[in-house]
Amino acid sequence: MNGLIEELRAALFTVWSRKWIALGVAWAICLVGWLAVAAIPNSYESKARIFVQLDDPLAEQIGIGVGDRRRDMDRVRQTLTSAINLEKVVRGTALGDGIASPKQMEAAVLALGKAVKVVSQQDNLFEITALSSDGSRSDAESARLSHDVVQKMIDIFHEENLAGGRGEMTDTLEFMNQQLTARQKQLEEAEQRRLVFEAKYPELSEGGAGLLQRMEAARMQLRGIDADIAAAQSSLAAINGQLAGTPASMPGVAAGGARGALAQASADLSAMRARGLTDSHPDVIAMKAQVAQLRGAAAAEGPGSGVPNPAYASLQSIRAEKQASLQALQARRAAAQADLARVDAQQSANPAVAAEAQRISRDYDVLKQQYDKLLQDREALRLRGQVETERSAVKFQVIDPPTTPRSPAAPNRPLLLFAVLVVGLGGGVAGAFGLGQLRKTFQTSARLEQALGLPVLGAISLVRTEATRRIEARRLKYFMAGSAALGAVFLLLLGIEFVQRQMVA
Structure with a gap:
């Protein structure tokens, strides 16, 4: 136990005797680390949750089941983050400012695709998350941008299921009407040919x-x-x-x-x-x-x-x-x-x-069967479209609306600043101790005796004069001031960080 205490005292003496080196290394590490932390842009995250109601007895009665609705919702959730929809988000928010070429738009869409997530938490609950970390914008602009992106995603989500679905139904009905008109014309021509043939050959009228x-x-x-x-x-x-x-x-x-x-x-x-x-x-x-x-x-x-x-x-x-x-x-x-x-x-x-x-x-x-089948399908689609339009079988409710974030989601700058301070102090102590190990000196008589293998008869203590003591006291004050300045810079950076957060709020 005494040997361990002696070793600890020797290590502390080595570091203390080179305290200015330790302080300099700590300052250098902290300055470089704090500059690196300051260069990291703040990322602001906005979230919103949407509840989707799928149950509708009338819709199920005419064939619009919950399984169909869920497949539609999965399809919308998967296509919501498609390149087309993300381009709509870019054009509808501040992300589109300054974009003048297709290449720039492609880069913006790719970056937004990495920053946006649509997660299905439950069967009827969706969470939309957007992360904004543009270093060229202020923190307030980044926070507002994340809110706008989520809001635009909600609007697109609503359009894909209501306005888009109704538009698709209208297009489908128009296509069915065109097909029915063509089939009706072909059926009339076939019926006319049959009437002419039966008039010519009555015995083969059937x-x-x-x-x-x-x-x-x-x-x-x-x-x-x-x-x-x-x-x-x-x-x-x-x-x-x-x-x-x-x-x-x-x-x-x-x-x-x-x-x-x-x-x-x-x-x-x-x-x-x-x-x-x-x-x-x-x-x-x-x-x-x-x-x-x-x-x-x-x-x-x-x-x-x-x-x-x-x-x-x-x-x-x-x-x-x-x-x-x-x-x-x-x-x-x-x-x-x-x-x-x-x-x-x-x-x-x-x-x-x-x-x-x-x-x-x-x-x-054959033409008669095709015409009857198309007519039946057209009426079924028309009824289904009326139910979806008037009954609104899919109903949306925003549970948690997107809010402007008050604090950055990343990085955790106070923790990083403190971690840099700890690393700087640890680096300074390690540097001073390592330099002491490189020089062949002995801090105690026991270490000298152990190294030489010979008994040490005595040790001569250092005698300090009054002038030496005054110089050492002044140097100690300088050292304490340098150490306090390092802590003050750390506290100043923390204060600046919290002031910036208050400005965003």
Whole structure:
């Protein structure tokens, strides 16, 4: 611990013995540093925050959703700092003073692009920041310029979303009207060509496409009639099968024996078949065997009296109805085949005319579809433009208006001045200490003993006379005055800085 204290005392003695060198180095460093700090122009920053309202139920109902609005806002935010908009800012503020050539304007736009920022803090909140650091202007002018730049950016932001958007909508509607007029003229010409063609060829009044549709419809109708005929034939065959197994008469009240049993068995067999049982069903097989036995027994009994069978009469009426339906279907099939043959003959008679009819009809249909689509889109755009104009779906509100800054955002001149003072004092002390290390002197007897490796028997102290003391006291006063002057210059620079800030405010 004692050695550390001795080393510290030796270092302090080295610096103190060369205090004038330390003071000179400190003055030199401080003067150069303060001049450099003074040469740095003040930068004044102006900020503004804008709230954008995107919600509008009516706008969403007609298709102007929040997602569309947000995409529009992102587009405006990105294009707000474009070269065109920045050139508007330059021309609308004091930045445009003295610009006489495109090269100067390009340089001003590039510098402004680095000084302006548009940041999206939240979904609906934007912050616009402008930094002005022109050394050729006074602090008050720079502060006012930053305010003007932010205000001009807000104006452009508003124009891009309202006036610009409405102008784009007007241009779009005008373009749509021009397209509709052109399509309407083409549609009228196509309709006139179709009327002339139909007057010349009445049999092809529906056009080639109509012939193809009629042929396809006839083929489909013919296929449907064939399916209905097949179903009618199957139903008629089933009725004939039932009639074959149903007796025409039934025994009367007095009748009995094998003939009555045969009638009853035949009725049961018909009932089974009416329920859908096939001939391979065991009950049907058994009943058929029973009917065969009873038919032989009834033949052995001889003829007997009976009454007409109602089931047989009903099946006959059903068969007559099925036969009539089948004949009607066959007549329809013949008519459909004749119609198909006639249409085919019309198309085959003059294929060039049919192709021309098809082309005219196709051109007319395409133009009609395009016209209807353009008309629908034009009306949708018109409604959308009215909503945006009258309802003002995008609403702006300036939360924090741009204010003229009262103090520079950069540099922090008081801190820099103090840092230069600290560096100057540290540089002076380091310079004096370094110079002492270069000279081969020993400040204490212990250091001499340590360097030589020999014991030191004694030390001779410095004897100062009264005249020497007066000279040293006067020199100390000069040193203190020089040190105080350095601090006074520092305080003077601080005072000048705060006075300038008050002048800007």
